[in-house]
Amino acid sequence: MNPEPSKSRIVSVGGRLLSWVEMVGLVVIAVATLIAGIQEITEMVGRRAVSLGDLLLLFIYLEVLTMVGIYLQSGALPIRMPLYIAMVALARHLIIDMKEMTETAIIATSVAILILAVAVLLIRFGHVRFPYSASSRDEDAG
Numbered sequence: 001m002n003p004e005p006s007k008s009r010i011v012s013v014g015g016r017l018l019s020w021v022e023m024v025g026l027v028v029i030a031v032a033t034l035i036a037g038i039q040e041i042t043e044m045v046g047r048r049a050v051s052l053g054d055l056l057l058l059f060i061y062l063e064v065l066t067m068v069g070i071y072l073q074s075g076a077l078p079i080r081m082p083l084y085i086a087m088v089a090l091a092r093h094l095i096i097d098m099k100e101m102t103e104t105a106i107i108a109t110s111v112a113i114l115i116l117a118v119a120v121l122l123i124r125f126g127h128v129r130f131p132y133s134a135s136s137r138d139e140d141a142g
Helices: 003-047 052-074 080-100 103-129 134-141
Strands: none
Touching: 003 052, 052 080, 080 103
């Protein structure tokens, strides 16, 4: 008896199962994001007013949907996407809660946004300066 065929089959079935769970998770995230966006739009219509915080929240929802779409198309997630979402979320927090925040909290939030922006610039610089080919991606994955 050779254990390799059964191990190979287990790995294959496990990989398919994980892919299925991943797909279900992405669909749940997309549907939940759509529902949250619709709820936010309904609240804005009910209030008959749109604030900057509302627009930033809708932008966050749009970025999450874009991130899910990119992941579905390419099977990879650019690390910049969550960083963009985090920057917008922190900016929204700063705009909405500024009156209740201490000076230290305002500075800390602003510095956090700056750190995320620098991280995005460093990642972009790294991709431009040190590009990698499709074959090196395959080697890293394997």
